Amino acid sequence: MISIIGAGKVGSAAAFNILRYRISDVVLIDIFENLAKGEALDMMQTAPAIEFDGKIRGTSDFSEMEGSEIVIITAGEARKPGMTRIDLVNKNAKIVKPIVKEVVRYAPECKLMLVTNPVDIMTYIAYKESGFERNRVFGMGNILDALRFRSHIALELNVSREDVRALVIGEHGDSMVPLVEYASVSGIPITCLLRKKQIEKIVNLTITSGSDVIKLKGSTTYAPAAVIGIMADAILRGRNRVMGVSTYLQGEYGFSDVSIGVPVILGRNGVEKILELELMPETKKRLEKSVLTIKEAIKKLSE
Numbered sequence: 655m656i657s658i659i660g661a662g663k664v665g666s667a668a669a670f671n672i673l674r675y676r677i678s679d680v681v682l683i684d685i686f687e688n689l690a691k692g693e694a695l696d697m698m699q700t701a702p703a704i705e706f707d708g709k710i711r712g713t714s715d716f717s718e719m720e721g722s723e724i725v726i727i728t729a730g731e732a733r734k735p736g737m738t739r740i741d742l743v744n745k746n747a748k749i750v751k752p753i754v755k756e757v758v759r760y761a762p763e764c765k766l767m768l769v770t771n772p773v774d775i776m777t778y779i780a781y782k783e784s785g786f787e788r789n790r791v792f793g794m795g796n797i798l799d800a801l802r803f804r805s806h807i808a809l810e811l812n813v814s815r816e817d818v819r820a821l822v823i824g825e826h827g828d829s830m831v832p833l834v835e836y837a838s839v840s841g842i843p844i845t846c847l848l849r850k851k852q853i854e855k856i857v858n859l860t861i862t863s864g865s866d867v868i869k870l871k872g873s874t875t876y877a878p879a880a881v882i883g884i885m886a887d888a889i890l891r892g893r894n895r896v897m898g899v900s901t902y903l904q905g906e907y908g909f910s911d912v913s914i915g916v917p918v919i920l921g922r923n924g925v926e927k928i929l930e931l932e933l934m935p936e937t938k939k940r941l942e943k944s945v946l947t948i949k950e951a952i953k954k955l956s957e
């Protein structure tokens with residue numbers, strides 16, 4: 655069973671993906687009980703059309719997450735046009751901390767996935783507050799950035815998005831680091847197919863992708879909900895998928911005491927392994943800057 659805390663746009667769309675792809679039953683929890691119940695009812699009524707048998711329950715009772723294999727936190731405020739994700743830090747830390755306490759109380763064995771922004775900092779807070787092993791506390795961010803990176807590469811080359819493979823690491827935010835040196839189209843490095851100027855354009859579009867959507871419709875929903883489903887599937891089915899996930903570092907890439915996106919193998923135990931890649935000097939510098947951005951925000955939080 656999977657519990658999703660926060661039945662807002664992202665939480666409910668993620669719940670629907672988890673059901674329709676037959677990944678798991680879902681408990682959807684929100685402080686607004688009617689919202690959670692209403693979303694659950696609406697989804698159940700879709701079941702005969704999409705032909706899924708999974709069950710969903712909406713509630714405001716946190717004890718109903720008992721026995722969850724995965725708990726996904728999407729509760730909290732979303733950014734408005736013009737805001738950065740880090741602008742949400744204080745408000746959302748106040749929401750996420752007490753939720754983590756409930757998770758420890760009712761689902762102490764779960765894998766805990768953070769979605770609430772700024773996701774790297776929420777992951778750090780959840781890791782510290784929960785006392786869980788670090789492989790069990792991780793954040794969704796870079797996999798979404800990578801989806802956007804892949805889409806922009808495919809569009810520029812007019813090739814199928816399916817054939818484009820790429821990673822983004824670092825903060826799920828303005829200092830993210832799209833890994834140009836590891837992006838490929840069916841194994842062909844993008845540096846063989848695109849000029850430097852085109853790659854720069856793609857990298858910039860990747861970084862602003864989230865804000866570009868928010869400027870137009872106020873929030874991002876479908877892409878985050880899709881990748882939450884991919885991550886849940888990787889864990890519950892033990893698929894050992896490789897993706898960028900926010901993880902607490904203990905010396906990897908030369909950094910400690912920070913949660914930030916790095917490539918990992920995601921499987922039954924959550925983060926099964928952190929993959930340490932050789933990085934170009936320019937990429938290393940960008941990652942250092944990204945770590946600094948997160949560490950500064952964490953420092954301000956505890957002041």
Ligand code: NAI
Pocket residue numbers: 659660661662663664665683684685686689728729730731732733742746749753768769770771773794795798826873874875878
């Ligand atoms: P939303 O406003 O539609 O939903 C948030 C929900 O959280 C609301 O229904 C609210 O009642 C609920 N909530 C607030 N406090 C709660 C509590 N203490 N317990 C239970 N529920 C509570 O917002 P949306 O668009 O769903 O975004 C949710 C969060 O996800 C935001 O912080 C947003 O920035 C983040 N996000 C993260 C992404 C990522 O890539 N990591 C992508 C998209 C959004």
